[in-house]
Amino acid sequence: MSKKGFLTLDELSGKIGGGEIETIVVAFTDHYGRLMGKRVDADYFLDSVSKSGTHGCNYLLTTDMAMDPVPGYRYANWELGYGDFHLVPDLATLRIADWLDKTALVICDVHNDKSHQLESIAPRSLLKKQLASLAGDGVECFAASELEYYLLENSYKQAFQQNYQNLSPAGYYLEDYHIMQGTRNEKYTSAVRRHLKNSGIAVETSKGEWGLGQHELNVKYADVLSMADNHIVYKQCMKEVADAMGISVTFMAKFATDQAGSSSHIHMSLWKDGKNIFDGDQQFGPVKGSDIFRWFLGGWIKHVPDVMPFYAPTVNSYKRFVDGSWAPTRLAWSYDNRTAGFRVVGSGASLRIECRIPGADCNPYLAFAASLASGLDGIRNRIEPPECFIGDIYAAAHLPRVPYTLAESVALFENSPFAKEAFGEEVVEHYTHFFKTEQRAYDSSVTDWERKRYFEQI
Known part of the structure; x- marks a missing residue:
């Protein structure tokens, strides 16, 4: 059964x-x-x-x-x-x-x-390659991705016909955790929760988020490959249910300049014999789980610049990294601190690392592959994380920052010895061309911002 x-x-x-x-x-x-x-x-x-x-x-x-x-x-x-x-x-x-x-x-x-x-270049293949390196040790990776999105009263066709201008969000005040605004959108959200549950995806919660019409629907963690599959099915279901109802959802990382971005926070932990080996009380070979946890975190943080396009794959992705906007801007970690790029949460069996860098526009297979490859390299090379930061990381200008443009990220990825070793030179060459193609498309396009700024005043 x-x-x-x-x-x-x-x-x-x-x-x-x-x-x-x-x-x-x-x-x-x-x-x-x-x-x-x-x-x-x-x-x-x-x-x-x-x-x-x-x-x-x-x-x-x-x-x-x-x-x-x-x-x-x-x-x-x-x-x-x-x-x-x-x-x-x-x-x-x-x-x-x-x-x-x-x-x-x-x-x-x-x-x-x-x-x-x-x-080798297919996204699911990249993740399976990283998982193969775990199989020999009997270790499993469990993960969850928290997807945020904007719900709009316009249909996809209407949005297209309006050149994606003057759209109507399904909310008119900041609704983070507001039950009343959630009730207004419950016809859609409850349908999605029911469909996902009946399609084999265990749903946990749904809630309003910080932006106008912004929401989040969380599903239960799973082994990392299943979670990536669930992430894809989740998005497909949400888009197609919205389309059938004559409304729309967008998973753009930054839907509007003056609104919060939409993230896909990644939670990750390693397990063996049914136990979370990030927990300091567990043994993993000759070392304690606390060492594994620390080195995994160290590698994950260190290699963000090497794999950033897998977390933030579009030009729009980088518009999200704004101080004071709930999106991370610095490479630092802290305990239960939402200003950090890496937030450590839980304890014992629930101890895990939350990476807050990926946007809702990420491909989960690529983002999970990048996260796992980085963490495993941290374990292999015993990479120590920086000291835990306490306080407002947005105000800590001395900390290294995340790359702020796709062009910057692609250049780091293209020349990264780590990326070439982790994924293969063929893969790095292929995806470098892919991301550069996206950048060139943007660079050659005339935007609404340019027309508004230069049409009369230049």
Whole structure:
């Protein structure tokens, strides 16, 4: 018997025979974290796709957001003819897509069509590579990502037709923890909570956030790969439920200049034999868990500049890093201090590190892979964290800051020996080109800010 919301092939077969399931969404994520793939007839999925997978065009790992093929990639290009890759369903992710009619969903790994090995540049592959380094020691990584978002009364189509101007947030005062404003939006939020729960994602809480129309919905932590999968399903569900209701949600890191940014705080801990080895009372090989915890934290902090594009992947991401805005601006850690980039919370079995740097626009596979790679390097090299900071970190100008632009971050990533060792030179080259393409698109675009500033006054 599978967990609630998930399906074994036998259970799927029964639901297909009973007319409950007719369609299977067979999907993977691109570099932006968007679900891509196919809708497959349920009987065909059982007979064929569940056994041998299906194919997709490999340009999907080289496209820009507008789906245009981008030149300059070694992996796929016009000269190579944009061939296929192989989508291999991870049947452990097969679940009911409760918000869709008679539909199930399965997440795929992307394999090379010739070697039948994981494509190293695919986001889920990057995370699985980091997890492979844990498997030999019997250690598991558990994680949670806290997604924030803005809810708007406009539909996605209306927002597009209005050039994303003069939109109406689903709130008109700062509503952080306000029950009344949450009640006004409960028709949408309760539907999402119900659909997620019925789709195998354990929901914990929902609440208003600090911005106008800003909210947060938290789901239960899980092993890090499952959490990344859940993160993707969570976002897809929220967008599609909003679309069906004629409203919209955005996961932009900074939706409006004068509003709080939207984050995706990452909580992470390491476990062995059912115990949290960050807890100082636990042993991990020859050292205590407290040492593991300290070195993991040290590595995570040290390598932020090396992997920053995996936490903040767009030009917009960096508009969020403003002092006094609840987003971190300095590389420091503290206990239960929301001005810190790294906030240590919990105790005993619940002891964990919260990294507050990633925005809601991050690809969870990449963000988790970067976090895990950094922490594990800290353990291997016994990297000590800086001293715990007490006080307002926004006011501590002497502390090193997070990179403040995508261009700055990409340059650090491109030239990072750590990133090349952790992910491979091919991966670093590929993603450097990807992020530079995003930067060039912004640099060549005329913005509303420029028109307002220069149209008459220049």
